[in-house]
Every structure is written in structure tokens, then in C-alpha cells.
Amino acid sequence: MASNLNLKNKMESGLSKEILDTLKLCRDTAFESEYKIFLIGGVVRDLFLGREIVDVDVTVEGDAIRFCHILADKKLCKIVRVQNDLKTAKAVFPNNIEIDFASTRQEFYPRRGHLPVVVRIGCTLEEDVYRRDFTINSLALSLNEGSFGDVIDYVGGVDDLNNKLLKVLHDNSFNEDPSRIIRGLKFAARLDFHRDEHTRELQKVYIDKNLHDDISWARIKSELKQTFSMNIARTYDMFLVNDTYKLVYGEKP
Numbered sequence: 198m199a200s201n202l203n204l205k206n207k208m209e210s211g212l213s214k215e216i217l218d219t220l221k222l223c224r225d226t227a228f229e230s231e232y233k234i235f236l237i238g239g240v241v242r243d244l245f246l247g248r249e250i251v252d253v254d255v256t257v258e259g260d261a262i263r264f265c266h267i268l269a270d271k272k273l274c275k276i277v278r279v280q281n282d283l284k285t286a287k288a289v290f291p292n293n294i295e296i297d298f299a300s301t302r303q304e305f306y307p308r309r310g311h312l313p314v315v316v317r318i319g320c321t322l323e324e325d326v327y328r329r330d331f332t333i334n335s336l337a338l339s340l341n342e343g344s345f346g347d348v349i350d351y352v353g354g355v356d357d358l359n360n361k362l363l364k365v366l367h368d369n370s371f372n373e374d375p376s377r378i379i380r381g382l383k384f385a386a387r388l389d390f391h392r393d394e395h396t397r398e399l400q401k402v403y404i405d406k407n408l409h410d411d412i413s414w415a416r417i418k419s420e421l422k423q424t425f426s427m428n429i430a431r432t433y434d435m436f437l438v439n440d441t442y443k444l445v446y447g448e449k450p
Contacts, residue, residue: 202355204338205346207244216253219294220340222273223255228342230267233258235322235349236338238329244338245348245358246388254297255340259319261298262286284318301325306373312416313373323351330377331384332357332364363392371403378403379420386424386432 208217227234236244237256244250257264265286268274274288277295284300303320304313313328322337329335336358337349348355357364363381371377378400384390392400425432 202348202350203346204241204244204348207247208338208346211244211247211250212253215292215294216250219290219292219296220253220255221345222290223268223296224340224342224345226268226271226273227264227340230264232264232267233322234264234340236340237322237326237336238334241336241338241348242333242354242358245336245355252297254299256299256301256322256325256337258301258322258325260284261300265298283315302328304328322349326351327366329366330370330374330380332366333362333384333390335366357393361388361390363390363396365396365399368399371399374416375403376416376420379417379424382432382435383420383424383427386429386435387427 208220212220223234226232235256235258236253238254240250240253255261262279262281262284265274265276265279265288268288269276274290274296276286276288278287280286283302286298287295288298289295300318301320301322301324302315303317303324304315306313317324326335326337332352332354334354335352336354337351339345339347339349352366353364356362363384365371365377381392381396381400385392
């Protein structure tokens, strides 16, 4: 649902002029072509927190490739990569800004901890939001005419940002993707956040049931590398204290 918050001022201070101008070009084209486009996830979280923004991705409610072709036909960008199965595209604009455009989508996990399978492309924004990991990464920001900068919060992410909480979106979250346990550690260390009581209990239940013998260790390894490469001293202590190590070692290393 739309909130009463608007981050236009934070966009103007947190984004470079080149990025902001590019997003406004996308806004105008979306309005003319009757598309709805948004920022979702980490960029919204980091704008809210006043953290540095480098990469900006745009989510299109519908077919992102088709939207990129509209931009390209207007000579506003050059399409440099297309991924047809997920309906994503990368475009480069004349000011050298690169933006990845993604279609809204729904997914399911056929095997625990492995990559999800896309079941629908071009779903609603709300349906797209509910495939994500934590509420603080599930906020959307309108890039549309008349609502540019408006925050859309379906899952209570604004309150959780204010309270510095990490909270999963549903009770089956870790069963679907156990790598979210490591990802939660990464966000807790990077942002100085902590998991809410229910999320801690869901993590404990999952780890204690020892269901992770068939998970994708490549995904776990990737999350561990990202987490520990941040070089934040308390990360390893958190890795031990929160029993996260059991996901990797089964017992204390």
C-alpha cells in the first residue's frame, strides 16, 4: 500500500544528477506508454537510511524488455543485454548511466535452497514484492508521473527500518531459501540491525531440524563470501552467537 512518505528529497541528495535525470526520462516515457515503473529493494532501503547509492535498478510492472525497446526507439538509450527468460534488459543512456530493467515476477522454489523457478512474468508490483527476503528489502519507490518518490510499503518495511529490525516476509522463508540466514547475518552486520523474535525462532527451528543436507552450497558460499568480505569485526562473533555456523558446519567450528 502507498504510505504517506515521499523520498524525492532523499533522491535528489542521495543520487547523482545523472542518475536522477535518467530516472526522470524513464518516468516520462513510462507515462507516455502507460507503464508503471519502480525502484524496489536495497536502493530504497539505502535511500531511506541515507547510505551511498551507486547502482540503480528499475522494476517494470509488465514487460521490461518491451519498455526498454520503447526507450531505445526514442533514442534515449542503447540496449546492451537482454535476458528473455526473465524479461530483463540492461540499457546504457547517453550520459553513460547504466540501468538494469527487470519485469515484475512470481517464483517458487522446487528444491530447498536452490534457485527459484519463475512461474509468471509481468505480475503486479505487490505480487513481486512477496518473493523477497526481508521486509526492509521489500519497499518500493514510485518513479511514475504524479507519484514520483512515493514509498509503497506492503509489508511494514518502514516500521522495521525505523526499529532496525530484520524480519522475513512469511514463515516458510528459510525453508524456501536457507541462504537467507546468511544474508540476514550480512545485513545485521552491515546495517547494525537485529532480527525480530519471530524471525530468530524461525531460523532456530530450521537449523535445529537439520534439513539443509540438500541445499545449494554454491549459494551459501556466495553469501558467506559477501558477508565476510565486508571486513566488519563483529561479523564472526555474530556468526557464532546466533548459531548461524550450524548451517555450514553442523557444529561449532
